[in-house]
Structures are given as C-alpha cells and as structure tokens.
Amino acid sequence: xxxxxxxxxxxxxxxxxxxxxxxxxxxxxxxxxxxxxxxxxxxxxxxxxxxxxxxxxxxxxxxxxxxxxxxxxxxxxxxxxxxxxxxxxxxxxxxxxxxxxxxxxxxxxxxxxxxxxxxxxxxxxxxxxxxxxxxxxxxxxxxxxxxxxxxxxxxxxxxxxxxxxxxxxxxxxxxxxxxxxxxxxxxxxxxxxxxxxxxxxxxxxxxxxxxxxxxxxxxxxxxxxxxxxxxxxxxxxxxxxxxxxxxxxxxxxxxxxxxxxxxxxxxxxxxxxxxxxxxxxxxxxxxxxxxxxxxxxxxxxxxxxxxxxxxxxxxxxxxxxxxxxxxxxxxxxxxxxxxxxxxxxxxxxxxxxxxxxxxxxxxxxxxxxxxxxxxxxxxxxxxxxxxxxxxxxxxxxxxxxxxxxxxxxxxxxxxxxxxxxxxxxxxxxxxxxxxxxxxxxx
Amino acid sequence: xxxxxxxxxxxxxxxxxxxxxxxxxxxxxxxxxxxxxxxxxxxxxxxxxxxxxxxxxxxxxxxxxxxxxxxxxxxxxxxxxxxxxxxxxxxxxxxxxxxxxxxxxxxxxxxxxxxxxxxxxxxxxxxxxxxxxxxxxxxxxxxxxxxxxxxxxxxxxxxxxxxxxxxxxxxxxxxx
Numbered sequence: 001x002x003x004x005x006x007x008x009x010x011x012x013x014x015x016x017x018x019x020x021x022x023x024x025x026x027x028x029x030x031x032x033x034x035x036x037x038x039x040x041x042x043x044x045x046x047x048x049x050x051x052x053x054x055x056x057x058x059x060x061x062x063x064x065x066x067x068x069x070x071x072x073x074x075x076x077x078x079x080x081x082x083x084x085x086x087x088x089x090x091x092x093x094x095x096x097x098x099x100x101x102x103x104x105x106x107x108x109x110x111x112x113x114x115x116x117x118x119x120x121x122x123x124x125x126x127x128x129x130x131x132x133x134x135x136x137x138x139x140x141x142x143x144x145x146x147x148x149x150x151x152x153x154x155x156x157x158x159x160x161x162x163x164x165x166x167x168x169x170x171x172x173x174x175x176x177x178x179x180x181x182x183x184x185x186x187x188x189x190x191x192x193x194x195x196x197x198x199x200x201x202x203x204x205x206x207x208x209x210x211x212x213x214x215x216x217x218x219x220x221x222x223x224x225x226x227x228x229x230x231x232x233x234x235x236x237x238x239x240x241x242x243x244x245x246x247x248x249x250x251x252x253x254x255x256x257x258x259x260x261x262x263x264x265x266x267x268x269x270x271x272x273x274x275x276x277x278x279x280x281x282x283x284x285x286x287x288x289x290x291x292x293x294x295x296x297x298x299x300x301x302x303x304x305x306x307x308x309x310x311x312x313x314x315x316x317x318x319x320x321x322x323x324x325x326x327x328x329x330x331x332x333x334x335x336x337x338x339x340x341x342x343x344x345x346x347x348x349x350x351x352x353x354x355x356x357x358x359x360x361x362x363x364x365x366x367x368x369x370x371x372x373x374x375x376x377x378x379x380x381x382x383x384x385x386x387x388x389x390x391x392x393x394x395x396x397x398x399x400x401x402x403x404x405x406x407x408x409x410x411x412x413x414x415x416x417x418x419x420x421x422x423x424x425x426x427x428x429x430x431x432x433x434x435x436x437x438x439x440x441x442x
Numbered sequence: 443x444x445x446x447x448x449x450x451x452x453x454x455x456x457x458x459x460x461x462x463x464x465x466x467x468x469x470x471x472x473x474x475x476x477x478x479x480x481x482x483x484x485x486x487x488x489x490x491x492x493x494x495x496x497x498x499x500x501x502x503x504x505x506x507x508x509x510x511x512x513x514x515x516x517x518x519x520x521x522x523x524x525x526x527x528x529x530x531x532x533x534x535x536x537x538x539x540x541x542x543x544x545x546x547x548x549x550x551x552x553x554x555x556x557x558x559x560x561x562x563x564x565x566x567x568x569x570x571x572x573x574x575x576x577x578x579x580x581x582x583x584x585x586x587x588x589x590x591x592x593x594x595x596x597x598x599x600x601x602x603x604x605x606x607x608x609x610x611x612x613x614x615x616x617x618x
Contacts, residue, residue: 183595209590211554231585232558254562254586257555270559272586275517275566277559298559314556321556344553358553384597387553403550407595434554 038421040077041106041163043070046088047081048111048122055120058145059113062122062152066109069156069170072196073397074422076163079105091123100129107135109159118144122151126159136162149198150441157440167394170195173438174390174399175213175222178202179411179431188433190224192239195392195437197427203242212257212388212434216264219438223247223258223267234258234269236284247282248289255280257300261328262308268292270300279313279330292330303347304328305372312336312346312355312372323357325372336374345388348372350439351395354418358387358400367400369418380420385409388433393440399426401433497537499612506533510568512606514551517563519571527568530610531575544568545609546586549602554588561586568608 045067048059070076086099091112100108111124125138139158141151150171157168178191178200187206190213193199203222204210211232213224222237229246234255237244247267248255258269264284271280271291279293279302293299297317304311305328312325318335321342326333337343341361348355352372359366359379365386370377385403392398392415399415402425411433413426426432491498493505502508507530510523519527534540546565548557565584573579594601 184592186590209587211558211590231583252583254558256558270555272559272562275563275570275584277562298556298563300555300559301553316556321553344556360552385550405597407597409550409595409597 038075038419040071040075042077042079042104043067043107043109044079044081044084044100044103044105045070045109046084048113048124049088049091051091051112051114052116055113055115058115058120058148059111062113062148062155063111065149065152066111066156066159068196069153070160072424073160074417075160076107079103091125095127097127097129097132100127105129107159107163109155111155115145120145120148120151122148122155124155124158126162149194153194166396168440169392169394169397169437171441172393173215173219173441174413174426174435175203175215175438176413176428176435177210177213177433178429179433180206183407183409190222190237191432192222193428200429203237203239212436214259214436215438216260217262217439218264219441221260221264223260223269225256225258232256234267236267247284248280248287250289257302259303261304262306268302268304268311270302279311281328290330292326293333301345305348306350306352310348312348314344314346321360323355323374336370336372337377338374339377347389347391349395350391350393353395356389356391356398358389367398367416369398378418378420380416380418381414381423386414388435390435390437392437399435399437401435403433502530502533502537502610502612506530508611509607509609511603512564512608514549514602514606515560517546517560517567519567524571527571528575531572531577534572534577534581540612540614541581542572542583543611543613544572544582544584545611546584547591547605547607547609548589549605550589550592550597551602552589557588558586559588561588564606564608568610 045063047063050056050059067078071078083103085102086096088110106129108127108129109124114121121140121142123138123140126135128135141154143151153171156170161168172195173192174195175192177188179186179188181187188210189206190203190210192201192203208226208228211225213222215222220239222239224235225232226235232254234247235244236247254272256270258267260267267282267284269280270277276296277298277300278291279299281290281292295317297315299313299315302311302313309328310325311328314321315324321344322335323337323343323346324333324335341359343357343359345358346355354369355372356369359368364382366379367381367386367389368377368379383402384405387401389398389400397415397417399413401411402414403409403411410431413428413432413435415426416423490500493500495501507526510526544565546561548560565586569582569584592605594604
C-alpha cells in the first residue's frame with residue numbers, strides 16, 4: 001500500500017527515537033531536552049495557481065502561510081522554489097513526480113485560488129511524491145477574502161493531519177494578556193490572535209489588571225480575572241459582543257483561576273475567604289455555587305479532564321505546591337506529582353492522556369508533561385521563569401509564558417512540542433503573557 | 443516670599459506621594475485616586491497631609507510604617523512585623539475615621555495563581571492581627587496583588603525581600 005508509505009514514515013519520525021542521531025539537523029531555534037532526534041520531512045508548496053486576475057496576491061500569500069504552518073511545527077522542512085525543476089501550471093494537470101523526487105520533496109501541496117466578488121475559493125491537493133500518488137482527496141474551502149489566512153490554515157491542517165495522523169491545530173486562536181509599561185506598573189489587557197500571532201484584536205483596555213483568560217470549549221466565550229472592581233474577580237465575556245459580566249460577587253472574597261468544564265456550562269475556580277483559597281464550581285446558568293475542596297491550604301489552578309469526570313489542581317497541603325486529582329464532584333484527592341521541587345498550574349491535555357504543569361526546582365522554572373497518574377514526567381523547557389502551559393487543540397504542542405530576568409524583565413509567549421523539540425517564540429506586538437489556546441475553529 | 447516655602451512643601455509632599463503611595467493599581471496606572479480602586483465600598487483616598495502631623499496619612503506611612511515584610515513563601519508575622527502592626531492598630535484607634543485596605547503581595551518567584559493565594563494569606567494575617575488588637579473588621583478589606591505589583595524590579599533577593607509585603611493603605615471617609 002504505497003499510500004501508507006508517507007504517513008508511516010513520518011509517524012515513525014514524530015514518535016521520535018527511530019531516526020539515527022547522525023541525521024540530526026537542528027536549526028538554531030530548536031532545543032532538545034529529551035533524547036529524541038528528528039529529521040524534518042521535506043515538502044514543497046509551489047505558489048497556488050491564481051485562477052482569475054486579482055487572485056495572484058492571495059494565491060501567493062496563502063501558499064506562504066501554509067508553508068510557514070508546516071515548517072513551524074519542526075516536523076517539516078520546506079524546499080524553496082529556487083530548487084524547483086518543474087512548475088505547476090494548472091491545478092488539474094498531472095503531477096510530474098520525477099521533478100519533485102529529484103529535489104527530494106517527499107510531500108507536495110498544490111492549490112488554486114479563485115476570487116469572485118467578496119468570495120474566495122481555495123482548492124488544494126496533497127501528493128506523496130515518492131509513491132507517486134495523491135494522499136487523500138482534494139479539498140476546497142470557500143469564504144470571504146478577509147478569512148484567507150484561516151483557509152490557508154485549514155489547508156495546512158489537512159496536510160499535517162494526513163501526514164502525521166494527528167489532529168491539526170493551525171486554524172485556531174489564542175487569547176492572552178498583552179502587556180506594556182514598566183515591571184512595577186505593568187498595564188495589562190486582553191487580546192486574541194491567530195495561533196501564529198497574526199490578526200491581533202484587543203478585547204479590553206488596560207484600565208484594570210486582567211489575568212489568565214480561558215476560552216470556552218466552543219471558543220465563543222472567555223473567562224478571566226480582573227481587578228475592575230478593585231478586587232480580583234472572575235468575569236465571563238462573550239467573544240462576539242464583548243459583553244462582560246462578573247460571575248461571582250460574594251462580598252469579602254476574591255475569585256481567580258477560572259476554567260470551563262468540557263460542556264461549557266460550569267466554571268471551576270478558586271475562591272479566597274479569610275486568607276484561605278479553595279476550589280469551587282459555579283453553574284453558569286443558575287449561578288449555583290458548590291464548594292469542592294475544604295482545606296486550610298492553598299487550593300487553586302483547577303482544570304477538568306476532557307471527559308468532565310475529574311479535576312486536576314494544585315495544593316500546598318503537603319507543605320509545598322503539588323498536583324492532585326479529584327473527582328469533578330470534589331471529595332478525596334490523590335497526589336500525582338512526585339518529583340523534586342514544586343508543581344503548579346496543571347492543565348489536562350485535550351486528548352486526556354497527559355497533564356502539563358509548571359515546575360520550580362533549584363531556582364529554575366520548567367514547563368513539563370506527565371501521565372495523568374504522575375508517571376513519565378518530562379520537562380520540556382528551562383528558564384528563569386516559564387509558567388502557565390496551554391494545550392494546542394491536538395494535544396501535541398504547548399504554549400506558555402516566558403518572563404525574562406531583572407529590572408527590564410518582559411513576558412513573551414513561546415510554544416514547544418510535547419517531545420521538548422521546536423521551542424519557538426510567538427511573534428506578538430508587545431510583551432505578552434497567559435496564553436490560552438482555543439479549540440480548532442469550525 | 444511666603445509662597446516659596448509652601449511650594450517646597452508641596453513638592454516634598456508630592457515626592458512622598460510618589461515614594462509611599464505609588465499607583466493603587468487602577469486605571470492606566472496614572473496614579474492614586476483614579477477611581478477604580480474603590481470597589482463600590484465607598485472607600486476613597488485623600489491627601490497625604492503633613493508628615494509632621496501625627497494624624498496625617500504621611501505620618502502613618504513613614505513614622506508608624508505602612509508595610510511589613512515576609513519570608514519566602516511564608517505568611518506568618520515576624521516579631522518586627524507585629525511591632526509595626528501594633529503601632530498601626532494604635533494609630534487606627536486614635537484616628538477612627540480612617541478605613542484601610544490591606545494589600546498582600548508576593549515576589550516573582552512563583553506561579554501567578556499561587557502568588558495570588560499567597561498574597562491573600564499575607565493580607566489576611568495582617569487583618570487577623572489588627573482585629574486581635576481591637577480594630578473593627580468593618581474598617582478593613584483585604585486584596586491580593588500576587589506578583590502583579592512589585593515595588594522593586596530587580597530579580598535578586600534584595601528586591602524580592604521588599605516585594606514580599608503587606609501594605610496597609612489608609613482612606614478617609616469610610617463612614618465607620
């Protein structure tokens with residue numbers, strides 16, 4: 001089955017470890033913390049065909065975004081057009097596989113763009129060059145010219161997904177805190193952007209400190225913490241209208257660290273009263289509040305398992321911050337973090353198989369992952385201050401905040417593969433923190 | 443001629459304002475009394491007054507001491523902190539028309555959520571102590587800023603030590 005050749009090959013590479021170390025070609029942007037070494041798969045994306053006049057610019061831009069998406073994963077390497085032997089002159093013409101084999105392009109993506117009024121249509125096909133076959137059916141996306149980047153991301157998601165066997169994540173958004181001003185008077189406001197830093201939109205002004213926004217499971221609402229009242233409280237914002245309301249206003253308390261349940265109907269968060277923080281659950285519709293933990297220690301940073309049955313959170317009940325799992329209804333919790341140091345900000349993977357966390361040990365901060373029972377802990381990063389992981393919709397990539405040291409210290413967003421490879425800074429207009437990934441867009 | 447010393451005093455007071463009452467973290471970071479920090483509780487801050495006047499906010503901030511410091515990851519009160527807080531309590535007994543907001547802060551060595559909870563513990567420790575000294579809970583509110591508002595910006599212990607603090611912020615007109 002030649003169709004299987006390409007995915008099988010790359011899958012082996014994705015899983016890692018099978019590629020001999022001699023094949024390592026690590027660019028300067030990549031760091032390797034675990035032992036796996038990977039040879040990125042070479043691909044070519046000739047400029048998409050403009051099927052009518054006025055489509056040339058979009059056709060070129062769409063091809064470039066697709067190439068950037070794939071190359072940005074670290075799993076693929078683009079072969080630039082200067083190496084091309086042949087060209088693609090028509091979307092439906094047969095592919096000259098020899099030309100692409102000669103330059104060692106293992107995957108080829110061809111496409112075409114048509115513009116008619118306020119509607120654009122993007123078509124693409126993916127080819128397994130060495131087996132001389134298309135990989136899956138051709139696909140077509142239609143939308144407004146303003147959504148051209150989304151269509152490019154959708155093409156890249158389809159290609160990524162067909163080649164790796166994993167779900168895509170390029171057609172997604174990230175909500176975060178845009179920062180400005182000096183360290184002792186930082187201004188913060190909520191912003192949302194495409195996963196790659198494009199299309200930034202500000203959701204609030206910087207009149208109040210805002211912290212740690214989180215998308216709802218369908219991406220239509222955002223939870224966050226704001227000091228708008230003078231005290232930290234959790235708020236719910238509708239993304240389309242930006243209408244915002246406080247969720248809990250129990251007097252004399254502080255609420256923070258909110259997250260949605262997988263069905264989007266419930267919020268789990270920390271409520272502090274008299275200096276003690278515990279975890280509570282709030283039914284958004286009825287406003288009914290349920291206390292889930294009752295301990296004199298700090299309980300915070302709760303995150304649901306994707307099936308909604310369990311909650312992972314951090315607590316210092318043992319004397320230092322550690323990670324615990326309890327039933328979504330509360331009750332007894334079992335500790336799952338077992339290594340040296342302190343563990344916080346646990347986040348359950350959307351695939352359910354892992355928990356990402358922040359670890360502090362010997363004066364350094366790490367982003368790490370482990371199985372949900374605490375086994376197979378793997379640290380992905382190390383720096384002066386890394387914190388607050390968020391999962392890509394496919395559970396393969398993590399974005400987090402990295403803050404630099406000293407008086408001029410600034411926060412930036414980074415992403416890293418769960419293998420520890422492909423550490424990258426996300427381009428943002430200014431300093432940025434507290435990213436939260438949306439689900440894959442519909 | 444007489445205007446000159448007044449102007450100097452004004453500058454001095456403004457200078458103190460900058461030192462002792464940096465922005466209370468409201469709108470745009472433009473300074474104190476920006477109207478966003480009142481929390482609907484009717485609390486409003488006012489001028490610092492003459493630091494030579496024992497009834498002034500400036501006197502409280504400097505001579506009594508408006509802040510206490512904490513050890514790493516701790517919220518228990520040191521002997522020195524208790525001394526400062528006893529002074530605060532005494533001052534608050536005498537100046538009963540003031541209300542307070544107790545701010546808890548943490549240094550940057552910690553995750554955001556944990557530091558919010560830790561700052562709340564620190565503010566609460568101060569509140570409990572002031573209550574034990576006879577100050578009515580109705581005059582107090584607490585707020586945690588976690589690691590969001592350091593006063594010192596370097597990334598070494600000398601700065602961290604100043605940032606692990608609880609600050610008692612006075613405001614007049616609380617209708618106590």
